[in-house]
Amino acid sequence: MSLRNIGIVYRKELREALRDRRTVVASVVVPLFLFPLLSVGFMSLVQNIANKAEESSPKVMLVGGEDSPGLLAALKATPKVEIVPATPDWKNRVMEKEVPVAVEIPPGFDKNLADQKKLEVVVYNYSGELKSEIAAGKINDSLKAYRDTVVKNRVVAQKLSPEVLDPFDITKKNIAPPEKSGAALFFGGFIAYIVVFLCFNGGMHPAIDLTAGEKERGTMETILSSPISRAHLVVGKFLLVLTTALATAALSVISMGISFTIANAFQAQAAQAGKETMQMHIGIGAALSVFIMAIPLAVLFASVQLTIASFAKTYKEAQTYLVPLIFIVIIPAIAAMLPGVDLNAKLSLVPILNVSLLCKELVIGTYHWNFIAIIFISTCAYAAVALSLAVKMFQRESVLFRS
Amino acid sequence: MIEARGLSKRFQDKKRGEVRAVDDVTFTARPGQIYGLLGANGAGKTTTLRMLATILEPTDGTAIVDGHDVVESPEKVRASVGFLSGGTALYPRLTAQEMVEYFGRLNGLDETTLKQRVDTIFSRLDMNEFRDRRCDKLSTGMKQKTSIARTLVHDPPVMIFDEPTSGLDVMTARTIIAFIKECRDRGKTVIFSTHIMTEVEKLCDVVGIIQSGKLLTEGTLPQLREKHGEQDLEEIFVKAVAPLYVEPEAR
Numbered sequence: 001m002s003l004r005n006i007g008i009v010y011r012k013e014l015r016e017a018l019r020d021r022r023t024v025v026a027s028v029v030v031p032l033f034l035f036p037l038l039s040v041g042f043m044s045l046v047q048n049i050a051n052k053a054e055e056s057s058p059k060v061m062l063v064g065g066e067d068s069p070g071l072l073a074a075l076k077a078t079p080k081v082e083i084v085p086a087t088p089d090w091k092n093r094v095m096e097k098e099v100p101v102a103v104e105i106p107p108g109f110d111k112n113l114a115d116q117k118k119l120e121v122v123v124y125n126y127s128g129e130l131k132s133e134i135a136a137g138k139i140n141d142s143l144k145a146y147r148d149t150v151v152k153n154r155v156v157a158q159k160l161s162p163e164v165l166d167p168f169d170i171t172k173k174n175i176a177p178p179e180k181s182g183a184a185l186f187f188g189g190f191i192a193y194i195v196v197f198l199c200f201n202g203g204m205h206p207a208i209d210l211t212a213g214e215k216e217r218g219t220m221e222t223i224l225s226s227p228i229s230r231a232h233l234v235v236g237k238f239l240l241v242l243t244t245a246l247a248t249a250a251l252s253v254i255s256m257g258i259s260f261t262i263a264n265a266f267q268a269q270a271a272q273a274g275k276e277t278m279q280m281h282i283g284i285g286a287a288l289s290v291f292i293m294a295i296p297l298a299v300l301f302a303s304v305q306l307t308i309a310s311f312a313k314t315y316k317e318a319q320t321y322l323v324p325l326i327f328i329v330i331i332p333a334i335a336a337m338l339p340g341v342d343l344n345a346k347l348s349l350v351p352i353l354n355v356s357l358l359c360k361e362l363v364i365g366t367y368h369w370n371f372i373a374i375i376f377i378s379t380c381a382y383a384a385v386a387l388s389l390a391v392k393m394f395q396r397e398s399v400l401f402r403s
Numbered sequence: 404m405i406e407a408r409g410l411s412k413r414f415q416d417k418k419r420g421e422v423r424a425v426d427d428v429t430f431t432a433r434p435g436q437i438y439g440l441l442g443a444n445g446a447g448k449t450t451t452l453r454m455l456a457t458i459l460e461p462t463d464g465t466a467i468v469d470g471h472d473v474v475e476s477p478e479k480v481r482a483s484v485g486f487l488s489g490g491t492a493l494y495p496r497l498t499a500q501e502m503v504e505y506f507g508r509l510n511g512l513d514e515t516t517l518k519q520r521v522d523t524i525f526s527r528l529d530m531n532e533f534r535d536r537r538c539d540k541l542s543t544g545m546k547q548k549t550s551i552a553r554t555l556v557h558d559p560p561v562m563i564f565d566e567p568t569s570g571l572d573v574m575t576a577r578t579i580i581a582f583i584k585e586c587r588d589r590g591k592t593v594i595f596s597t598h599i600m601t602e603v604e605k606l607c608d609v610v611g612i613i614q615s616g617k618l619l620t621e622g623t624l625p626q627l628r629e630k631h632g633e634q635d636l637e638e639i640f641v642k643a644v645a646p647l648y649v650e651p652e653a654r
Contacts, residue, residue, distance in 0.1 A: 008508045012497070019496040019537075218492030222553070224458045225486035226509040227478045397459055398414070 005228050009236025017206055017240060027202045027244045031252035034198075036259045043263055049130070057082045058100040058135035061090050065105030070113075071121075074146040075103065078138050094124050100132040101125050101139055113150065188363030189337030191256060192356040195249050195290060196333040197326070199298045200305075202248025203241045204322055207305035210237045212318035220400060230394045234306065238387060241302040249294045253287045289362040293372075296379035297355045301329070303386030310393045310400075336360055348374045351382050404592055405432040405455060405561060409464030412450050412616075424450040426616035427464065432594045432609070434560070437587050439607030440596040441640060447616040448596035449488070452565045455594065456486040469560050469592075482510055485554030488565035495539035499530060499549045502538055503556050510557035517556075524552045544575045551582050562586045564595040568602065580606065600636045610636075614644040 017023045063086045065072050076083050084099065093099040104122040106112070112119055121143060125136035152162050214220040223233065305322060312318035329352060335341055336356030343357040354375045361368060393399050412425040425447045432438035442448045453459040455466055457477035466473045469483035493502050500521060507517040525531050528548045533541060538549060554562065564583060568576035583606060586593050597603060603610055604624065611621035620643050622630060631639045 005509065008505070012494075012501075012505050015501070016494060016496040217495065219494055221458060221488065222491040222493070225456050225481060225484070225491065226506055227481040227511070228509045229478055401459070 002229075002232055005232040006236045006239070009228065009233055010239045013206075013210060013237060013240035014243065017209075017244060020205075020209065022205050023209070023244060026205050027248045028251060031198050031202070031248050032255050034252070034255070036255065036262070038259075040259055040262050053130045053134050055080070056131070058131050058138075059084045060135055060139060061086050061093070061099050061102040063090050063102055063104045064107060065103075065109060067107065067111070068105060068109035068113075070110045071105060071146065075139065075142055078142040081135060081138055091124065094126060094132075097126055097129060097132070100129070100135040103139060116154070186337060186339070188360035189356065191253075191290065191363050192336055192359030193330065193333040194252060194256070195294050195359060196297065196352060196356055197330050198252045199245045199249045199294055200301050200326060200329045203245035203298065203302045203305055204326075206244045207241045207302065208309045208312075208315055208318040208322065210240065211306060211310035212312040213315050215312075215400070216314045224400070231391050234391045234394045238302055238306055238390060241306060242298055245298040245302055246291075246295065249298060250291055253291055257284075257287060286363045286365060289367075290359045293355050293358055293362065293375070296376060296383050297352065299383035300351065300379060300386055303383055303390045306390040307386060307393050310390065332356060343368060343371050345371075345374070349378050351379060355379060404434055404470075405430075405438070405466060405468050405594060407431075407451070407455070407464070407466040410451065410454055410461050410466055411463040412447075412454060412459060413462045423616045425454065425461075428613070428616070428618045429464075430611050430618060430621055432592050434592045435587060435590045436608040437583065437593040437595055437606050439603045439610045440594065440613055441598065441600075441603050441610055442596070442613035443598055443644065446613045446644075448598075448613055449565050450616075451613070452486075452488070452563050452594065452596055455480075456484055456563050457481050458486075482557065483559050483561050485557075485559040485562045486565075487550055487554045487563070487567050489567065489569040491550060493538035493541075493546055493549055493553075496537060498535050498537055499541065499545070499552070500525070500534040502549055503552045506553045507556040512557060520556055520558070521552075524555055528552055543571065544578065547571065547575050547578060551579070559591070561592045562594070564593070566596055566598070568597070568599070600640065604636055612640055612643045619643045 057080045060075075060078070060081045061084050062072065062075060065075075086102070087093065090099070090102045094102050102124040104124065106119060106121070109119060109121070123136055123139055123143070126132040151165065155162055155165060214223070224230075304325075308321050308325070309318040312321060332350065332353035333356045336353055337360075341347075341357065343354070343361060347357060348354045348371045354371075358368075358371060358375050407428050407430050410425055410428040411423065413421055413423050416422045428447075428451055430438070440448050440451065450459060454461050454473060455468060457473050457480045460477075461474060465475075468480045471479040471483060473480050493499075494505075497505065503521055503524065504517060507520060512520065525534055528551060530545075530548050530552060533545050536545075538546065541549065562583070564579075567579050567583070571579065580602065583593060583595060587608075595602075595606060607624070609621065609623055610627060612619050620627065620630065624636070627636075627639050628634055631642050633639045633642060
């Protein structure tokens with residue numbers, strides 16, 4: 001193996017890649033800007049929409065209840081809703097999303113309530129519609145509070161203590177460290193998913209450009225007429241694809257770290273305002289571990305991409321082979337995010353899923369050294385097989401000169 | 404020197420079954436001579452030249468190029484050969500100089516020798532004006548000069564040209580023709596494939612006519628005229644290939 005020749009090919013490919021807008025966009029721009037947009041941008045957008053909906057006063061139509069001033073007063077006291085008079089087409093107006101919620105009060109509600117008859121108040125809403133859900137929630141709270149008051153009054157009237165309704169308290173206490181909670185595990189799985197996706201995506205364009213692209217441009221015959229051996233040529237090209245895949249992964253982890261720091265600052269503000277939040281954090285050690293485990297995976301991806309792309313005659317043909325492969329690659333990464341899917345000896349042999357599950361553990365600071373060893377060795381073995389396949393493909397005339 | 408000995412190439416085609424692209428071809432091209440391989444499209448010229456340049460491996464037979472066997476020492480053969488075809492393109496994102504340097508390094512030149520060679524070739528081919536321009540920004544003529552510089556950078560003793568003027572305008576084609584002549588004058592072994600009769604008449608010392616993968620006849624132009632009883636090369640060609648000629652299939 002001549003390192004000199006491999007180095008010559010690698011340096012030339014790197015120089016060309018750095019001058020290629022598509023490679024720079026896929027390997028540098030996307031990972032650097034995707035996370036800030038996804039995390040900070042998307043989260044603040046969602047928060048903004050939710051806050052606005054929360055702060056607004058949605059319209060609530062009360063249907064009936066003219067003979068029940070007690071219930072009407074309770075409903076009218078609901079904070080941040082605007083009570084509007086009922087119209088004959090009230091159901092349609094809810095369906096048309098003109099009015100978020102309508103409350104149907106049966107006739108003689110107050111009187112029947114006093115007679116302790118079983119009654120039903122129906123809250124009509126448009127499920128899945130944010131404003132409608134919020135308004136229905138507020139109305140629900142008011143109705144429940146009113147019902148609790150009625151029950152309490154009845155208990156007192158029976159000369160019983162209101163505490164009979166609440167004989168004991170139930171307290172749920174989470175003793176898992178916050179960094180190892182279910183939310184943190186999900187977050188770890190999400191990081192693994194993003195790293196897997198970007199590792200594959202980052203190497204895809206160079207892998208196509210360096211194989212099918214060369215055939216299409218006519219430079220394949222040029223390079224094959226030089227004295228370099230085909231094995232050296234493939235290894236040089238493979239190293240470039242690996243570099244872009246790893247650069248994409250590294251930049252995405254760095255960008256994630258920065259984005260989450262900013263996102264956490266947003267969350268801290270929300271937490272001060274008394275809202276429930278999920279802190280996202282990735283330490284330097286965890287980030288480094290994720291990156292190290294991404295290396296054999298990137299080797300595997302780069303080799304598979306080179307093998308498949310070298311079979312294609314044109315850039316477009318290679319794309320039609322590789323783009324659907326993204327879905328096959330991300331399915332195990334998505335599976336790793338599911339609750340209950342945990343690392344075990346069998347799963348540590350399944351490519352992609354094993355690294356994704358491990359990354360999930362690494363992010364929360366758990367190091368199963370036996371699994372790490374199995375995963376590293378098995379992924380390296382898969383990668384070696386894929387790389388030797390790529391070299392073989394480059395030695396097949398029927399592939400290089402496919403017409 | 405190039406000695407092709409029973410050079411053959413078979414491949415499997417889904418529609419046609421086994422195809423003999425080159426069938427037992429034997430010839431010798433000597434230093435200081437231009438050997439012209441004349442044939443119609445699909446006759447087997449490109450496959451023959453690709454085997455000589457070790458881009459393809461022969462199914463049977465072999466060839467000795469500058470003392471190296473194409474089957475046993477393909478890398479040594481490639482180091483002795485400069486290969487130029489209509490299909491050998493340039494890397495679009497490299498400059499003309501980077502392109503030539505890349506091939507110089509792949510041919511094992513050290514940095515000092517490489518710099519000297521590049522400077523000499525760029526001056527000789529009048530390329531200094533565009534040496535730092537990217538290949539995708541070059542005109543056809545500039546690209547062709549860069550391709551020539553690429554094949555010359557390691558000063559190979561054997562030059563293989565596969566239809567090098569195909570698709571080029573007259574002025575650019577003339578540059579190539581002049582360059583091929585210069586290679587012969589410098590004592591290199593030159594093999595040149597074409598289907599253009601005038602190029603053969605202008606350039607070739609020895610001509611081989613190939614059809615359906617078989618070398619049908621060869622000799623100097625006077626020898627061929629005498630052998631086939633015709634003065635016009637086109638008539639000689641038609642007479643030679645007619646028994647084997649089949650319309651090339653659409654690809």
